[in-house]
Amino acid sequence: MDLLIAIDDTDSIEEGATGQLAQHIAKRIDQRGWGRCGAITRHQLLLAPEVPYTSHNSSMCFPASVHVPRSELIAFCSEILKACSAAGSDPGLCIVCPEELQDHEVLIGYGKATKQRVMTKEEAYQLAEDLGLHLSEHGGNGQGIIGALAGTGLRLSGNDGRFCGKCTIPSSHGITTVTQIHAAGIDRVQTLEGHHLGVAEPVFVGEWVKTVLLDNQSVLLVEPNARPERPSSDAPWKACERKIFMNY
Amino acid sequence: MHQLQKTALGTIFLGSVETEADLEAAANLATHCHEYQEDVEDEAYFNGSKTCFDCRFRRWLSGGFSCLKNFPGTSHNK
Incomplete structure (x- = not known):
């Protein structure tokens, strides 16, 4: 049941x-x-x-x-x-x-x-x-x-x-791929505008991320990584700042 | 601090997490507050930074929040 x-x-x-x-x-x-x-x-x-x-x-x-x-x-x-x-x-x-x-x-x-x-x-x-x-x-x-x-x-x-709680994703200096994000149990990675990232795309996730519920899936929201957190974090995408969750 | 405004409902912090001046004001208030208590992880937005936006005693309203301790350390608490 x-x-x-x-x-x-x-x-x-x-x-x-x-x-x-x-x-x-x-x-x-x-x-x-x-x-x-x-x-x-x-x-x-x-x-x-x-x-x-x-x-x-x-x-x-x-x-x-x-x-x-x-x-x-x-x-x-x-x-x-x-x-x-x-x-x-x-x-x-x-x-x-x-x-x-x-x-x-x-x-x-x-x-x-x-x-x-x-x-x-x-x-x-x-x-x-x-x-x-x-x-x-x-x-x-x-x-x-x-x-x-x-x-x-x-x-x-x-x-x-x-979703409540934090999701930790294996990464190198905070950078991982969409494939790894999926492997951590997150169904989808997309921008706020709804663009879905490809599986090989690198994403800066830091130590952990939080996800939202969209289309019955656990979704990681990302944005263009215009200002890398550190020199090594040159991924084109990064997980959205936490304050975005006020809208979810 | 123009974000704190007296209303019929009491004192309210009118501001948003999208505005630098509001973030600064909320951090300043929290820094000088002896009642500050970080809310549980699922209700916090700034990863450990001391700000009223993440305080257990803020009560969210549309466009801002009130303080369940009535903004300690400010003239609004007198």
């Missing part, structure tokens, strides 16, 4: 990080031998004063291919959320089986709308009921269900957000 699992609002001003908690849940599922979890993506939601987020209003989602009853998985994730969420947080959990969804676009549309306007818990619960998804709150005011539901929709879209 292939699922998407998303959580949101598990941190507080002083403690916690939703990405780390998502990582923890994924790791525990793997450790139990229940199946395999994929990479976590972070999805930016609406930034507006009237939305009660802590500091960045982002949701975390990951795919899981599991062979345990869904009720058992839900109970397990709920326990972890209850035990590990920060005091004062408003955690939400959403679990979706995309194969069972008759219309992906409704959930994707909800995710996109959550980036544009203020949503209510009532809307989220109604949609979850209409689509037959699992959506639950685990403390506080439960506002996290909105981001959790949106996270599954945005991940399902295949074109939103960035």
